[in-house]
Amino acid sequence: MKVHLTTLGCPKNQVDSELMLGRLAAAGHPIVERAEEAECLIVNTCAFIDRAREESVNTILALARLKQRGVCRALIVTGCLTQRYGGEILREMPEVDSILGTSGLERIVDLVGQAANREDWASSAPPGYLYDASAPRLLTAKVPYAYVKIAEGCDMGCTFCAIPQFRGKHRSRPLHDVVAEVDNLAKRGVQEAILVSQDTLAYGRDLPGNGDIGDLLLALGEDTRMPWIRPMYLHPAHVNERLLDKLARARIVPYVDMPVQHGDDGVLRAMRRAVTARRMTEIVGQLRAAIADVTLRTTVLVGFPGETPAAFEKLLAFLEDARFDRLGVFTYSPEAGTPSPDYPDQVDPELAAERAAIVQDVQDRIAWERNARLVGAVVDVLVDGPSEDPAFAWEGRTAGQAPEIDGVVYLRDRAAFTAGHFARARIAEVEGYELVGERV
Numbered sequence: 001m002k003v004h005l006t007t008l009g010c011p012k013n014q015v016d017s018e019l020m021l022g023r024l025a026a027a028g029h030p031i032v033e034r035a036e037e038a039e040c041l042i043v044n045t046c047a048f049i050d051r052a053r054e055e056s057v058n059t060i061l062a063l064a065r066l067k068q069r070g071v072c073r074a075l076i077v078t079g080c081l082t083q084r085y086g087g088e089i090l091r092e093m094p095e096v097d098s099i100l101g102t103s104g105l106e107r108i109v110d111l112v113g114q115a116a117n118r119e120d121w122a123s124s125a126p127p128g129y130l131y132d133a134s135a136p137r138l139l140t141a142k143v144p145y146a147y148v149k150i151a152e153g154c155d156m157g158c159t160f161c162a163i164p165q166f167r168g169k170h171r172s173r174p175l176h177d178v179v180a181e182v183d184n185l186a187k188r189g190v191q192e193a194i195l196v197s198q199d200t201l202a203y204g205r206d207l208p209g210n211g212d213i214g215d216l217l218l219a220l221g222e223d224t225r226m227p228w229i230r231p232m233y234l235h236p237a238h239v240n241e242r243l244l245d246k247l248a249r250a251r252i253v254p255y256v257d258m259p260v261q262h263g264d265d266g267v268l269r270a271m272r273r274a275v276t277a278r279r280m281t282e283i284v285g286q287l288r289a290a291i292a293d294v295t296l297r298t299t300v301l302v303g304f305p306g307e308t309p310a311a312f313e314k315l316l317a318f319l320e321d322a323r324f325d326r327l328g329v330f331t332y333s334p335e336a337g338t339p340s341p342d343y344p345d346q347v348d349p350e351l352a353a354e355r356a357a358i359v360q361d362v363q364d365r366i367a368w369e370r371n372a373r374l375v376g377a378v379v380d381v382l383v384d385g386p387s388e389d390p391a392f393a394w395e396g397r398t399a400g401q402a403p404e405i406d407g408v409v410y411l412r413d414r415a416a417f418t419a420g421h422f423a424r425a426r427i428a429e430v431e432g433y434e435l436v437g438e439r440v
């Protein structure tokens with residue numbers, strides 16, 4: 001049966017999609033690029049916030065139309081949306097044939113095999129799938145990087161976040177298994193391994209004797225030939241001296257993604273982030289001292305209940321002080337099953353949106369100033385592939401740019417670069433978050 005899979009949401013979902021495709025390909029199902037050619041359509045959904053749920057439902061409905069007028073015989077929905085709302089989806093969306101949650105991904109082969117028989121594997125299985133290095137994985141993206149899920153689930157209990165409900169408790173993969181996967185990816189030509197999980201710095205805590213995240217990063221640097229290793233989502237509450245020492249010694253890219261969420265202690269407490277603004281400022285200084293030329297990325301959530309004008313001012317002052325290189329700002333969305341929708345002093349969504357725009361303005365100025373210092377610098381660039389901007393031949397990234405969330409380096413000279421390879425480039429121009437490089 002010809003299968004097409006659409007992935008929505010975060011890199012962790014992309015890993016799940018590649019694992020499902022790996023199993024389907026191994027079972028003999030051809031994977032097709034165009035949904036119109038598929039006999040079986042799979043949508044791997046996201047349910048992080050209401051906008052993501054809306055996108056998931058719209059995608060399901062759009063693909064369902066192909067069932068009426070194409071060769072498609074079955075529509076299977078997987079991922080966080082079905083893990084969370086599986087029963088409702090089967091009840092209210094008759095166009096969906098089968099569902100699978102975030103667990104038991106190997107079941108996708110059976111579901112595709114029996115295609116049109118309605119099956120609910122989402123409600124009966126516990127959340128969160130943890131794979132091992134031997135699981136077949138089909139790398140679908142034509143890019144030189146791959147995401148590697150080192151753990152699944154989260155025990156932190158931030159009061160705005162529903163992820164633990166559908167990804168379950170924190171569980172780590174064994175250290176040797178992650179090392180084996182990354183080494184294998186390097187042998188397949190992948191140039192950059194991006195380590196993802198819900199709570200990356202909690203890695204190893206649930207596996208006594210396994211080692212912690214610092215040990216994993218040291219082992220990946222020593223025992224694999226992966227050129228770039230990039231851990232993501234480092235929760236500041238877990239940072240300590242021992243970790244900083246290991247981060248400084250590990251062969252990882254000089255890039256730290258540390259979601260701070262806010263800069264006011266009252267809001268941080270209500271969010272249950274287990275860290276203060278002063279401690280986070282201290283960590284930022286420690287990271288800059290420990291890792292030469294480190295690029296710092298963060299995430300901020302505005303409009304959380306109880307975010308007064310004074311608390312918002314504290315956040316702005318915190319950001320001015322920390323001067324992150326990159327920042328993603330989100331507005332609060334009340335998630336069912338989390339404590340925060342019942343908190344007093346909910347913030348009007350319009351005000352939250354205004355605050356998000358202010359944060360973005362502040363950050364643009366800081367980031368562009370920091371980026372401007374790069375003009376004239378000679379840097380390693382990983383060439384991801386052809387440029388989406390027709391004015392340039394290629395698009396690549398420096399170590400300070402994570403794929404899909406940060407800017408890129410545009411490269412003009414077609415003959416001077418090769419997709420999937422590293423090159424030395426001089427930064428000739430800076431335009432906001434984007435850089436223009438020339439071969440040296």
Ligand code: SF4
Nearest residue numbers: 154156157158161198
């Ligand atoms: S650390 Fe907090 S925000 Fe991140 S997944 Fe866990 S509960 Fe959610």
